[in-house]
Amino acid sequence: GQNIDQPTEMTATEGAIVQINCTYQTSGFNGLFWYQQHAGEAPTFLSYNVLDGLEEKGRFSSFLSRSKGYSYLLLKELQMKDSASYLCAGLDSNYQLIWGAGTKLIIKP
């Protein structure tokens, strides 16, 4: 079956760095997405990886290892507004998104 695993909740301190891990099992693979979802709002697109390696976008970076079925989202210089759920989603061979349940990130001052 297809599956996306990510931690349910993480806590970090303002100004610090946090890494949110995601492992995936999909039927075929056409990429890995990360979305941010604030409470009560729709998900917003953060990043897309299809090749191995690190993609950096400002304070956020996303990493992919296809051989390990593994990705992480790295958030630097954490701000209180980064408190949100972070959704990992894999794109399978039918170009269908398989969604993880999300990681709720709590930022403490």
Add this chain to the structure above:
Amino acid sequence: SAVISQKPSRDICQRGTSLTIQCQVDSQVTMMFWYRQQPGQSLTLIATANQGSEATYESGFVIDKFPISRPNLTFSTLTVSNMSPEDSSIYLCSVEEENRGQGNTQYFGPGTRLTVL
């Protein structure tokens, strides 16, 4: 990215009634999707709506319960029929866009928060 709006933003409905949710996009898109997200849960795809053809429903979702219209490339509706409290959820419309180097990315509307009493 496309700008997506949904109406209504929220509603409280009685058991046994139906609600139609509208999704409007500011550009023409081929693929539109309807999702449901129950509290604390992951997104669940209900169906894919392509203009000019019948919607494709995922396992566990049927047309009689969730009829979908897609009359043109900028608009779609999802109806939640004969509602029960178990249908209380956030319903999200999304569209797929091709972004250079970003894959076929999905962008989401603001969602419709439905509570069924």
